Amino acid sequence: MKLLEYQGKELFAENGIPVPRGMVVTSALEAEEAAAQLGENIVLKAQVPVGGRGKAGGIKFVDNLQYIRSEAEKLFHLDIEEFSVEKLLIEEKIDITKEIYMGLVVDIDTGDIVFLFSPEGGMNIEQVAESKPEQVFRLIVDPLEPPPLYQLRHFIRQGGFQGKILEELTKIASKLLHIFLKYDLLTGEINPLVILPDNRIIALDAKVEVDDNALFRQKFEKKFWEERDLLEKEARDIGVTYIKLNGSIGVIGSGAGLAMATMDMLEDMGFPPANFLETGGGITEDLMYNALKLVCKNGQVTGVVINIYGGVNPIEKGAKGIVRFVRERESPPIVVKALGNKQEECWEILKEGGITVITSVKTEDAVESIINLINSSNEKTKIVGEGVI
Amino acid sequence: MSILLDNETRAVVQGITGRIGSVQTAWMLDYGTKLVAGVTPGRGGETVHDLPVYDDVYEAVEKHGANATVLFVPGPFLRDAVLEAIDAxxxxxxxxxxxxxxxxVLQMxxxxxKNGAWLLGPNTPGIISPGIGKLGIMPGNMFTEGKIGIISRSGTLSYEMAGLLNEVGLGQSTMVGVxxxxxxxxxxxxILQEFEVDPETEAVIIVGEIxxxxxxxxxxxxxxxKKPVIAYLAGRTAPSGRRMGHAGAIIKKEGQGTVESKIKAFKKAGALVxxxxSDVAVLIKECL
Known part of the structure; x- marks a missing residue:
């Protein structure tokens, strides 16, 4: 779950990382009222869960209160990468002497927590990392033995800081690390972290992503989910992973690898997949029924391949869900390949329900079968059509 | 022979008293797996499928010389159970x-x-050495004894791979779900290094993903x-992940992570892709 900037800043502030004074508003009128309390120099920041907001025109500086309302209106009418702007963060404008980068991330490739720090922060940090990699410092964090303050100080000192500023940066680094570990973050990034003319240090931005698998122990209010698509949101409620794609064949697989292999084969046969859907190992009757319902909500779907193996639950449970679906609803052609514990029972249920069953181990048999079914139903439509003429 | 799971393995089942743990224990025993005990805190003294249940892993190690564990405890409790097992x-x-x-996961x-233990998973079907036993949820009927090693990131795709090998008469030494x-x-x-030195494994199949x-x-x-390696990679049509922030981009190594980059790396190393x-079964016949 990605937090919006203001949510990330709330988290920072609660844990002792200084952030600018600011308020969240949902209308231009509220923006005006908020600005009146914050002073003459104001920044309006669109709250969307994607990067590149500045370049998309989502940040406005205003130095005259009479323009607040019109500038806020403009932002509320903006769409940034499919996200409409529903909230603005209004902050005092900060004078900056130096921009710094500080971030923690899990390196998925190595399974390490990496602390990144650069004295050259700001919008162009990725270019800095490429052209001046010696200006981006890294510290691998052992999750069982996080580095004590003195190691963090040693780490930050590489950026050329000393004295009070080094001490302040070290404290912020320690707090960021604390937040990262305490709240199960996947990303905890401050860019820029700025030094003010009076040597105070403030987090001007907050990029925070929380591990969805840890939400059972993290009490974040689910103010916002990152799905751009309503179907993806529904998938989460059902307990499956769903990603909408552009093709026409629905795919349900027990396991991401099997689902992806099925998708790849469909693509190779000239029938691109309409979605990725992974059930996980615990298929129940309801889960399968709901998954099928979800896949068929996409109007592009002309057929569905279900490719499943028995996991922690016996496989005939899923078969019952499939049969229930085709009995209750208008359904496109469905082909089911199902193997594993109690597979014979599963096939029996499906065949009685009038569903095409593949009992071989080859996924391409299921893929070929659904294509044949679709082609033959197209043929039929064509003949009926000609008959009418 | 086999790797990791062999005739010396004496396993405990952590979470044996749960619904899934209990069912899967029965299936692992049916398959012939040498299970010596179960562990569920607070349930010591009971038995499940004639296996003694202990309150902690230490007792199972002391009394039965347990040297392996398979865990069915719920996700939220997994870390402590794994750390306990490693400590024991x-x-x-x-x-x-x-x-x-x-x-x-990072802590486990x-x-x-640090302790020189093999940790398979999380989110793994487990490990099976056909003819010896299985620690996991894979259907035993999908695997046969033989000399092909399988390493898989995907559970269900590993079953499919084993099934396809069975059809051409090639059984498996061990399938490891990473x-x-x-x-x-x-x-x-x-795991590849283990297969290379296992005298009973003649070739290795890698089932990878984007x-x-x-x-x-x-x-x-x-x-x-020295042994031939055949790879299959799923996910050519999968959309790439969405990220936020710059950290991911800064640590990313160029030219890794896509199906194309993996195919290229495998081919360059002399593996067949x-x-x-089903092509894996064809390619492997050519190597043996």
Missing amino acids: GIKLVVAIPEHVPLHD KSAAE GGDPVVGSRMIK GGSSEEEAAEFIKEM ASKP
């Missing part, structure tokens, strides 16, 4: 659950590395291997 001296830890918090992985999560306990390359760099890393070792699972 268990050297093969098979963590079945999915939806485990990533920070917990760190503990396993786990489907972005970060898992043991790297593919380590994402991460474990295949690219494994390819580095394939260059030195199949474009679909």
Whole structure:
């Protein structure tokens, strides 16, 4: 779950990382009222869960209160990468002497927590990392033995800081690390972290992503989910992973690898997949029924391949869900390949329900079968059509 | 012979009294797996399928010389159960659950590395050495005894692969599910090294996926291997992940993580790459 900037800043502030004074508003009128309390120099920041907001025109500086309302209106009418702007963060404008980068991330490739720090922060940090990699410092964090303050100080000192500023940066680094570990973050990034003319240090931005698998122990209010698509949101409620794609064949697989292999084969046969859907190992009757319902909500779907193996639950449970679906609803052609514990029972249920069953181990048999079914139903439509003429 | 799971393995089932743990224990016993005990805190003194249940792993190690564990405890409790098993001296830890918090995985992985334990998973079907036993949820009927090693990131695709091999008369020495999560306990390359020195394994199949760099890393070792390696990679049509912030971009290594980069790395290392699972069976026949 990605937090919006203001949510990330709330988290920072609660844990002792200084952030600018600011308020969240949902209308231009509220923006005006908020600005009146914050002073003459104001920044309006669109709250969307994607990067590149500045370049998309989502940040406005205003130095005259009479323009607040019109500038806020403009932002509320903006769409940034499919996200409409529903909230603005209004902050005092900060004078900056130096921009710094500080971030923690899990390196998925190595399974390490990496602390990144650069004295050259700001919008162009990725270019800095490429052209001046010696200006981006890294510290691998052992999750069982996080580095004590003195190691963090040693780490930050590489950026050329000393004295009070080094001490302040070290404290912020320690707090960021604390937040990262305490709240199960996947990303905890401050860019820029700025030094003010009076040597105070403030987090001007907050990029925070929380591990969805840890939400059972993290009490974040689910103010916002990152799905751009309503179907993806529904998938989460059902307990499956769903990603909408552009093709026409629905795919349900027990396991991401099997689902992806099925998708790849469909693509190779000239029938691109309409979605990725992974059930996980615990298929129940309801889960399968709901998954099928979800896949068929996409109007592009002309057929569905279900490719499943028995996991922690016996496989005939899923078969019952499939049969229930085709009995209750208008359904496109469905082909089911199902193997594993109690597979014979599963096939029996499906065949009685009038569903095409593949009992071989080859996924391409299921893929070929659904294509044949679709082609033959197209043929039929064509003949009926000609008959009418 | 086989790797990791062999005739010396004496396993405990952590979470044996749960619904899934109990059912899967019965299936593992039916398959002939040498299970010596179950562990569920607060349930010591009971029995499940005639196996004694203990309150902690230490007791199972003391009384039965347990040296492996398979875990069916719920995701939220997995970390402590795994750390306990490793602390009790268990050297093969098979963590079945999915939806485990990533920070917990990182801690388990760190503990396993420090203690020289194998950690398979989380989100793994487990490990099966046909004819010897299985620690996991894979259907035993999909596997047969033989000389092909399988390393898989995907559970169900590994069943499919074994089934396809059976059809051409090739059984398996061991199938190791490394786990489907972005970060898992043991790297593919380590398991490949075990297969290379296992006298009963004649060839190795890698079932990989888009994402991460474990295949690219494994390819580095394939260059030195004597045994043939055949790879299949799923996910050419999968959309790439969405990210936020710059940190991901800064640490990313160029040219890794895509199906294309993995295919390239494998081919360069001398492995054969199949474009679909059933082609693996064809390619492997050519190598043996």
